[in-house]
Amino acid sequence: MLLRRAPLQTLCFVVWATLLAPGLDSGQRPVKRYEPPPGSGVPTFAVREPVLRLQPGDVVETQTLSGGYYEVPGGAWPGEVGPFYIEGATPDDTLVVKILRLRPNRDTAVSTHTPGFISAVAGDRYTRVLNDPIPARRYVWRLDRQRNLGILDLPTSARRLEVPLRPMLGRVAVAPEGAEAFGGLWPGNFGGNMDAADVTEGVTVYLPIFHEGALFYFGDFHALQGDAEICGSGLESTAEVTFQFDLIKGKRIAWPRLENETHIMVVGSARPLDNALRIAAVEMIEWLVADYGFDKWDAYQTVSQLTEMRIANMVDPLYSVVVRMPKKYLHKP
Numbered sequence: 001m002l003l004r005r006a007p008l009q010t011l012c013f014v015v016w017a018t019l020l021a022p023g024l025d026s027g028q029r030p031v032k033r034y035e036p037p038p039g040s041g042v043p044t045f046a047v048r049e050p051v052l053r054l055q056p057g058d059v060v061e062t063q064t065l066s067g068g069y070y071e072v073p074g075g076a077w078p079g080e081v082g083p084f085y086i087e088g089a090t091p092d093d094t095l096v097v098k099i100l101r102l103r104p105n106r107d108t109a110v111s112t113h114t115p116g117f118i119s120a121v122a123g124d125r126y127t128r129v130l131n132d133p134i135p136a137r138r139y140v141w142r143l144d145r146q147r148n149l150g151i152l153d154l155p156t157s158a159r160r161l162e163v164p165l166r167p168m169l170g171r172v173a174v175a176p177e178g179a180e181a182f183g184g185l186w187p188g189n190f191g192g193n194m195d196a197a198d199v200t201e202g203v204t205v206y207l208p209i210f211h212e213g214a215l216f217y218f219g220d221f222h223a224l225q226g227d228a229e230i231c232g233s234g235l236e237s238t239a240e241v242t243f244q245f246d247l248i249k250g251k252r253i254a255w256p257r258l259e260n261e262t263h264i265m266v267v268g269s270a271r272p273l274d275n276a277l278r279i280a281a282v283e284m285i286e287w288l289v290a291d292y293g294f295d296k297w298d299a300y301q302t303v304s305q306l307t308e309m310r311i312a313n314m315v316d317p318l319y320s321v322v323v324r325m326p327k328k329y330l331h332k333p
Helices: 273-292 296-306
Strands: 015-016 032-033 052-054 059-063 081-086 094-104 108-113 135-144 150-154 159-164 168-174 190-192 204-207 215-222 238-247 257-259 263-270 308-313 319-326
Touching: 032 052, 059 081, 081 168, 081 238, 081 296, 094 108, 094 168, 094 215, 168 204, 215 273, 263 273, 273 308
Parallel strands: 032 059, 052 081
Antiparallel strands: 015 032, 059 238, 081 215, 094 204, 094 238, 108 135, 135 150, 150 159, 168 190, 168 215, 204 257, 257 263, 263 319, 308 319
């Protein structure tokens, strides 16, 4: 979907910190701090003037944007942070983004039911049904950051939910191919609003690059989100985040990839849902062949029998599926 490009974003507040990010030793370069100015969020993933320039290996402490959405019913969405320009990044390379730290920085999160907006089970702006619209609801969860719990007193069910938080970023992206500009709700091969619950602290995100500098964006912090995000809203809040950026020179990938201590993962986004699954599964098979020495048909059998598949979102303009391969099966005996 081609959308009009947003105005250039030129504000940039950067300071150098003397502390080192988690996981870095004292021999590495100092951490760069970027504080996005209030109101600086952008509505689209697109080519625009960068707000920050970085070298491969740089570590950045930053935060998602706050705004009226989190404070009052009907408040405006704050937009995404970015883009960050990575020096030396070209379309022949892969962008590497390590999420070193991701923590909520407020004591509440909101989750909304919005009639006619997005939903996996009710009529919305993309799927018309004959049923009446769902009622509007706004749930305000308390975040106990000390105990890492989300707490909600259900208003009409006489019960309390206390659940472990699993902080994640719903949106990590590069600028899409060519002159395309996708609204913040869209996922795609550029990343975007994948709403993948695996994009957590400790994960490494691999993204294809379509423009010089990669032009990285992020936002949409969820303190917790169920698979598929069926009501169209996780526990929406704000967070402090520390990234480390790098490049794999001379290597191209077609779709976003993730890696943590136990799994490698691929995210495919499409409609209908089965096409998203196909994209992610084919990309995983090709990954095993290219990087792990599998024969193509052996990889097909391995992916068929050993992968875990989760629906990341089934509410956005495109649906997202994550294919997860346990790393313990990838090493040669």
